Amino acid sequence: MLAGDIDGLPDFVAPELLPQFEGDARFRIAIGSSEGETILAINNARPPFNDVRVRRALAHAVDRRAIIDGAMFGYGAPIGSHFAPHHPAYVDLTSRYPYDPDRARALLAEAGVTGLRPTLKLPPPPYARRSGEIVAAQLRAVGIEPHLENVEWAQWLEQVFTSKDFDLTLVSHTEPMDIEIYARDDYYFNYRSPALKRIMAALDAATEEPARIALLQQAQRLIAEDCVNVFLFQFPKIGVWRSGVEGVSVNAPIQANDFSATHWRRA
Numbered sequence: 001m002l003a004g005d006i007d008g009l010p011d012f013v014a015p016e017l018l019p020q021f022e023g024d025a026r027f028r029i030a031i032g033s034s035e036g037e038t039i040l041a042i043n044n045a046r047p048p049f050n051d052v053r054v055r056r057a058l059a060h061a062v063d064r065r066a067i068i069d070g071a072m073f074g075y076g077a078p079i080g081s082h083f084a085p086h087h088p089a090y091v092d093l094t095s096r097y098p099y100d101p102d103r104a105r106a107l108l109a110e111a112g113v114t115g116l117r118p119t120l121k122l123p124p125p126p127y128a129r130r131s132g133e134i135v136a137a138q139l140r141a142v143g144i145e146p147h148l149e150n151v152e153w154a155q156w157l158e159q160v161f162t163s164k165d166f167d168l169t170l171v172s173h174t175e176p177m178d179i180e181i182y183a184r185d186d187y188y189f190n191y192r193s194p195a196l197k198r199i200m201a202a203l204d205a206a207t208e209e210p211a212r213i214a215l216l217q218q219a220q221r222l223i224a225e226d227c228v229n230v231f232l233f234q235f236p237k238i239g240v241w242r243s244g245v246e247g248v249s250v251n252a253p254i255q256a257n258d259f260s261a262t263h264w265r266r267a
Contacts, residue, residue, distance in 0.1 A: 001027070002123075005190070008242060012238040013127075014037040015075050016073050021240050025243060028241055029238070029240065030238070030239040030241060030248055032237040032250035033086050034234070035084055035247055035253065036234065037079060037082050037083070037231065037234060038170070038172040038232045039173065039232055040135055041168065041189060043166055045144055049118075053110055054113055055230075056107055057108045058139070060098070060142075061099075063138055064099070069143045071131040071133075071134055072130075075236040076234060078094045079093075079094065079232065080093030081231055082182065083179055083216070085234055087177075090220075097224075097230075101142050108142065113170055118144065118167035120147065120168045121149045122149065122150050122169070123156045123171055124150075124152055129150065154155060156169070162188075164190055167198040170232075172235045176254060192229045193226065199222065200219065202215055203219070214245070237250070237252040245262065245264060248262055
C-alpha cells in the first residue's frame with residue numbers, strides 16, 4: 001500500500017499499523033462492522049465448566065474493553081451474547097456480566113473450585129493470539145491458571161471443532177445469523193438446551209418480522225443467562241484504500257467483499 005503497488009486492502013488485519021495511514025492524504029480508512037462474534041468458547045460438558053457458576057465466573061473475570069484496546073487497538077464493539085450489534089433484533093446484554101473480579105472469585109468459591117488450570121487453545125490469527133494473552137492474564141487475577149496452547153487451523157478443527165477435546169478456546173464466528181448453532185446438540189460448545197430448541201423451532205415457523213425479532217431476542221437472553229460462552233467483541237471490518245478508490249464495501253454482511261461498485265473516482 002505505501003509503495004503504491006496495490007489500491008486497497010479490504011480486510012486489514014493489523015490495526016496497530018493504521019497510524020501509518022491516518023492523516024496521509026493518499027489513503028482513507030474505512031471502518032465497518034462484520035458478522036464476526038469473537039468469543040471465549042467453553043466446553044460446557046467438561047467439569048467444572050458444566051457448572052454455570054464457573055462459566056459466569058469466567059465472564060466476570062474478563063474485561064472486554066481491555067481486550068479490545070489491547071488486542072484490537074480500540075477497534076471492535078463489546079457484545080454480551082452471540083449476535084451482531086447492527087442487527088435490528090440485537091439486545092445489549094453487555095451489562096449482564098460486568099467486569100467484576102471479586103464476583104468471579106466468589107462464584108468460584110461458591111462452586112467449590114480451586115486450583116483450576118484449564119487449557120486455552122488459540123488458533124493462528126493475531127486477534128486470537130493477542131486476545132488470548134490478555135484473557136489469560138485476567139483469569140490469573142481471579143485464581144485461574146490457564147495453559148495457553150497455540151494451534152494451527154488444522155489442529156483446531158480436529159481437536160476443538162470435531163473432537164471437542166478442549167477446555168477453552170478463543171475464536172471469531174463469522175457466519176451471518178449463526179445463533180442457531182446453540183441449538184445443535186453436537187456443536188463443539190457441548191451446550192444442550194430444550195428451551196432454546198423450542199425458541200429456534202418457533203423462529204423457523206415464524207414469518208412476521210415482529211415475531212421473529214421477539215424470538216431472536218429471547219434466544220439472546222437465554223444464551224447469555226446460561227453463559228454458554230464468554231462473549232467478547234464484534235470483529236470490525238477495517239479497510240485501507242487509496243483515496244481515489246470509491247464504491248468500496250465498508251461492512252461485511254457475508255464472508256466476501258463486494259467489488260461490483262468499486263471504481264476509481266471519475267474526473
